[in-house]
Amino acid sequence: MSFSVTQLLEGSGALPSSGVGAIFGVNSDSRRIEPGDVFFALPGAHAHGNEFAAEAIARGALVIVTDHKPKADPGVPVIVVEDVRAAYARAASRIFAPQPQIAVAVTGTNGKTSVASFVRQIWQASGLAASSVGTLGVETSWGLRSGSLTTPDSRTLHQNLRALKAQGIDHVAIEASSHGLEQRRLDGIHFEAAAFTNLSRDHLDYHVDMEGYRQAKLRLFTDLLVEGGPAIVNVDDPEHEAFMFAALSHNATLLTVGKEGAYIEIASIEREGYGQRVEVKHVGETISFHLPLTGAFQVSNALIAAALAMSTGVERAAAFAALSELKGAKGRLELVAEHRGSAIFVDYAHTPDALETALAALRPYVTGRLIVVFGCGGDRDKGKRPLMGAVAAMSADLVIVTDDNPRTEDAAVIRAEVIEAAPGARENGDRRAAIAEGIGSLGAGDVLLIAGKGHEDYQIIGTSKTPFSDHEVIHSVLGQT
Numbered sequence: 001m002s003f004s005v006t007q008l009l010e011g012s013g014a015l016p017s018s019g020v021g022a023i024f025g026v027n028s029d030s031r032r033i034e035p036g037d038v039f040f041a042l043p044g045a046h047a048h049g050n051e052f053a054a055e056a057i058a059r060g061a062l063v064i065v066t067d068h069k070p071k072a073d074p075g076v077p078v079i080v081v082e083d084v085r086a087a088y089a090r091a092a093s094r095i096f097a098p099q100p101q102i103a104v105a106v107t108g109t110n111g112k113t114s115v116a117s118f119v120r121q122i123w124q125a126s127g128l129a130a131s132s133v134g135t136l137g138v139e140t141s142w143g144l145r146s147g148s149l150t151t152p153d154s155r156t157l158h159q160n161l162r163a164l165k166a167q168g169i170d171h172v173a174i175e176a177s178s179h180g181l182e183q184r185r186l187d188g189i190h191f192e193a194a195a196f197t198n199l200s201r202d203h204l205d206y207h208v209d210m211e212g213y214r215q216a217k218l219r220l221f222t223d224l225l226v227e228g229g230p231a232i233v234n235v236d237d238p239e240h241e242a243f244m245f246a247a248l249s250h251n252a253t254l255l256t257v258g259k260e261g262a263y264i265e266i267a268s269i270e271r272e273g274y275g276q277r278v279e280v281k282h283v284g285e286t287i288s289f290h291l292p293l294t295g296a297f298q299v300s301n302a303l304i305a306a307a308l309a310m311s312t313g314v315e316r317a318a319a320f321a322a323l324s325e326l327k328g329a330k331g332r333l334e335l336v337a338e339h340r341g342s343a344i345f346v347d348y349a350h351t352p353d354a355l356e357t358a359l360a361a362l363r364p365y366v367t368g369r370l371i372v373v374f375g376c377g378g379d380r381d382k383g384k385r386p387l388m389g390a391v392a393a394m395s396a397d398l399v400i401v402t403d404d405n406p407r408t409e410d411a412a413v414i415r416a417e418v419i420e421a422a423p424g425a426r427e428n429g430d431r432r433a434a435i436a437e438g439i440g441s442l443g444a445g446d447v448l449l450i451a452g453k454g455h456e457d458y459q460i461i462g463t464s465k466t467p468f469s470d471h472e473v474i475h476s477v478l479g480q481t
């Protein structure tokens with residue numbers, strides 16, 4: 001299918017006539033341009049796409065869309081728009097039509113992957129063909145295709161959405177990361193419902209301060225939710241007011257969830273083995289169900305997911321019945337093994353709040369010691385490191401600081417920045433050896449948390465990515481004992 005430039009750029013402001021005929025594709029990477037494409041020259045963290053205009057044209061780009069004219073005349077029409085990232089996303093949504101009819105999104109510092117997975121599971125339990133898209137990749141009932149970003153870039157995202165539609169999927173739950181929202185990766189999608197889980201420190205290397213981070217997340221409610229659509233807010237999070245205000249000032253239908261929730265009120269939570277019994281009030285009805293997941297935070301995630309699913313037409317009875325059958329997302333407070341009367345969990349906590357939440361969730365299961373093995377990622381918000389060190393020192397009885405994905409940073413420096421705030425912590429940079437050390441320290445009644453990498457099946461050291469799985473290391477260490 002082909003488009004005119006005007007059709008592709010509709011909604012991007014007044015446009016000059018380009019004089020160019022049919023357009024067959026769009027790309028923001030000069031190295032991937034195919035003949036007949038529009039090259040969208042985007043402002044980036046390292047470069048501006050304008051610098052690669054010559055390569056794009058050599059590969060067959062017919063037009064350049066950008067936010068300012070390149071210094072040298074590239075020799076093809078240049079169209080300047082105000083927000084080139086948004087224009088790119090909208091163009092990608094048009095090129096890769098048709099798409100699933102119902103899309104919902106979830107944002108927040110922690111819980112997005114879990115909520116997106118739970119919404120997909122509720123839809124599937126209701127007989128709907130559904131998918132979740134996010135950190136784990138694109139998941140459907142017939143498998144998982146992993147990706148590299150939580151919110152894929154616009155072209156990949158819209159290409160994935162068209163592929164899902166072609167497979168008969170009309171329900172998709174998408175993780176909206178702050179980078180994705182800020183970079184307009186999701187523009188062009190009209191979300192039927194949207195949710196906010198929580199906001200705490202992360203990614204300040206990119207967003208600079210909490211206000212910038214918050215503003216990026218608010219875009220989901222202010223710019224991407226359909227007019228009047230349901231905005232689901234976790235009112236137990238201290239940051240909920242900004243999200244409620246944003247929802248109301250954009251005429252969304254506010255649905256609050258939590259202990260003080262008006263739409264779904266959490267009346268009580270009691271532990272049932274590693275799961276929990278939950279009682280909620282939903283629009284006047286009291287509902288009790290078993291949630292087969294560990295940690296009160298998962299109650300919040302599950303109820304937000306139920307609210308999203310009900311917002312798209314799933315009946316209440318079906319939604320709550322599905323919660324009793326939920327499977328946790330891989331590596332989210334996952335009980336991986338039990339060993340000599342102790343338990344070993346893997347969790348993706350990579351923020352101070354997530355680490356505190358995960359350790360607090362495990363404390364009730366400890367009659368001996370709570371042991372944590374974790375590290376912090378390189379080339380990411382450095383301010384998280386002492387905060388995570390302090391949380392570990394405060395909440396665990398034995399702390400072993402190891403490497404996460406050091407990327408291009410000096411791993412020893414990262415560890416030192418964590419340990420500075422965790423007096424008494426042990427240091428073991430080799431993650432495999434650190435996990436073995438944690439397991440070797442276990443006695444009856446102890447719980448071991450291995451945090452930071454969750455589902456990841458790799459470790460990034462420098463610029464090379466080598467296979468590594470916390471799960472496999474645990475099994476291999478246990479096989480040797």
Ligand SMILES: CC(=O)N[C@H]1[C@@H](OP(=O)(O)OP(=O)(O)OC[C@H]2O[C@@H](n3ccc(=O)[nH]c3=O)[C@H](O)[C@@H]2O)O[C@H](CO)[C@@H](O)[C@@H]1O[C@H](C)C(=O)N[C@@H](C)C(=O)N[C@H](CCC(=O)O)C(=O)O
Pocket residue numbers: 028029030031041042043044045046047048049052148149150151152153154177178179180206
């Ligand atoms: C900081 C960041 O988010 N960067 C993302 C961004 O890159 P960028 O725009 O800054 O790229 P750049 O290198 O400055 O280049 C500028 C432009 O020139 C183009 N270019 C570049 C080179 C060339 O030869 N030709 C060319 O055309 C690039 O395609 C780009 O359009 O756009 C790229 C394409 O979409 C992303 O791959 C890249 O993600 C990097 C790899 C990344 O690591 N991102 C992480 C931090 C991220 O986005 N994480 C979030 C958060 C997860 C969470 O919530 O925890 C996520 O959604 O995954």
Ligand SMILES: Nc1ncnc2c1ncn2[C@@H]1O[C@H](COP(=O)(O)OP(=O)(O)OP(=O)(O)O)[C@@H](O)[C@H]1O
Pocket residue numbers: 108109110111112113114115135150175177197198297298300301331332333347348349350353354355357358454
């Ligand atoms: N509702 C929640 N409140 C606090 N912490 C949570 C919550 N949900 C999950 N967590 C913690 O955060 C970790 C990451 O959870 P999850 O992967 O669902 O979040 P995410 O928002 O998708 O993260 P990312 O931004 O990396 O994609 C979990 O392993 C757990 O430790």
Ligand SMILES: N[C@H](CCC[C@H](N)C(=O)O)C(=O)O
Pocket residue numbers: 150350376377378380404405452453456
């Ligand atoms: N989406 C997060 C994941 C962090 C996971 C952790 N293992 C790390 O590498 O820091 C990020 O890109 O910051």
Ligand SMILES: [Mg+2]
Pocket residue numbers: 112113114134135136150175
């Ligand atoms: Mg995620």
